[in-house]
Amino acid sequence: MTMNKIILAFTLAVSVVAAAFADEPVKAAGSPPIAGAPTSPGAPTMLTPGSLAPAPAETAAPVKAEHKRILKANKTVTISMFAVIIGITMCVVVWAAKKTKSAADFYAAGGGITGTQNGWAIAGDYMSAASFLGISGLISLYGYDGFMYSVGWLVAYITVLLIVAEPCRNAGKYTLGDILSFRTSPKPVRAFAAISTVAVSTFYLTAQMVGAGKLMALLVGIPYKTSIIGVGILMVGYVVFGGMVATTWVQIIKAGLLMSGAALLSVLVMSKAGFNPITFFDTIVNSPDIQDHVSKMVLRDGVILNGIDAGQRFLEPGLYLKNPLDQISLGMALVLGTAGMPHILMRFFTVPTAQAARKSVIIAMFIIGGFYVLTTLLGFGAAIYLTPQGIMSVDKGGNMATLMLAQQMGADIAPICGDLFLAFLCAVAFATILAVVSGLVLAASAAIAHDIYVNVIKDGHSDQHEQVMAARITSFVVGACGILIGIAAEKQNVAHLVALAFAVAASGNLPVVVMSLFWRKFNTAGVISGLVVGTVAAIGLVMVSPNMTYPKVVAVGAKKVVVALEKKQASLPSGAVLDEKDSKALAKAKEDAQLAGTSMLGLDKPLFTLKNPGIISIPLGFLAAILGCLAFPNKRSEAMFDEVYVRQNTGLGMSRVVEH
């Protein structure tokens, strides 16, 4: 536990130093705020009650005007904080590069990470900007459903703890391929495992890179491409020079920064409620803005709620997650997918023993769970102090809620505190992105360099120097591809890619990992059919799901908007015109209504109605693995089960990477 304190002290020290360092240029520069362009209001959802519903119409108009908010980070302060983070992590890289001599050092930090360190690193690897900004945003706009959404991300670790962490530590070496190829034909299994790892990492990495680019553009006004290239160069630098040691420490620093940011902000939020949760929740229910926001939301479903009932509704389920099957499907992907994520599995090879692996998962669970509990306070706090309307005026998805809250809470103490606190949280978001993308690049390059190059192409005959060189070159290439994909995907809708990564991991990787470890009869055919069917099913279902864009469906929705807005225009007194927002929406809708054509796969409308494929693709993955294995039985794999089983339970014969 002393390590926690050291890290906490360290991160606090970092923030203090950063603040002191950043303080000066602010005064000198007279704080030129660079306004992050508020996202343009999209057409369809703007057509909410207002015009059609008589009740809130009169009150809504004046309220709306004062809710218009702009989020602007002070560029000088923020960039200085980024520089501090880059500086510290670069020192880590220089130190780590000296320690990285063998393949074991590069992929698994020589097995020399302690359980506590690994716990923090797992948390740092796992909590992406989506958890940090997205979930609190969901809570600030939809209340209870956002909180419910966050639960699955922690429960997922029970599977990691009970089923995969310790056996993987004992049975594996660097990659997913190592675990799967133990008692099967190594070459085909490694090749398929590597493809699956690269697929999962690419989906996740693309989502992270695009998110990073947009976040930086919105917050500090760095252009999209520059941000992607900047983040990409840092990520490649960490991985290529520092390997697993540097990646681990970047993740530990990030987790520490994230937790201190969230804790500090929560304390500020709770202090306003006198640290009394009952008062806090009373404030939510009694907030007129939240009441107004909720009554407009439920009116779309034809429900009339006003006053305190509407406020109470914010604490009840069903405002955001309306399809229970989709919810269960996502839950399955999380609970099983996390344990199949290659960058998470890889973390267990960095600790020396199964006991350390166990300890690291438990520590990670407390950090991750604690973070999500704090996120509730941040989300509800943002709803109270910034109002859902104010949050939506900056970003319709609510992604800026935490950052806006930081600025507000800081500014309530002193205006300069608002700038500093916002800059600090931007820096935390920046560190978060760096830590997650580095872990992904490392996992993907380990699969290519260790599984494909060293074990398939070179038959395992490769000296340490060559292995490390291969790993470094691969990381460089993977990182460069990540940058290119990030730039190419700027205009694409990437929101579903994270869920897709989890679905592929849950449907392809997890069934074969579990069966390799626990089923005597499991063999090569089972691994390959499980991986292929699970992965293809998950990707295929997403390709025909509502996640894709269906121009004809968009056109139908847009036509409705056109009709409604024209009706609104007709109802205006003669001579009056629609306000700017409405007329923009009308122009956009008219344009969209002309859309024709089909989705990427030539469909008019989704074939599969759920956004999350897990509920179908996970059983398919398991079934394919079982059938494939039973169809082509293999005596050798069966005979070797005793060895795998004894090894994974006792750690006997474990690759002792520590004892050089």
Added chain:
Amino acid sequence: MTEITYDWKAIARDPKFVELRCRKSAFLFGWWGFSCLYYFLLPIGAAYAPGIFKVKIVGVINFGYLFALSQFFVSWGLALYYAYVANKHFDRLTRELIDELHL
């Protein structure tokens, strides 16, 4: 690296190992099943029994909120319980087994 060869089949049949295997499997898969069941009660309950979730328990705080919050504590509790059982029983059995085999 020195390779020691073990008689894996013999170890797998060792009564100590069989005891370890049985106790571990029952514990791990049993509690894993429990945690999944408890977790899926949340989305299922929210969708099909919203009435229960709306019951106010403390002030305006309702059952749904406390149930979602309890998921965190149940997960943490289970993690700590597993650590306790593993440290006390599974690790001890493993050590005894290894000692017995004179490895």
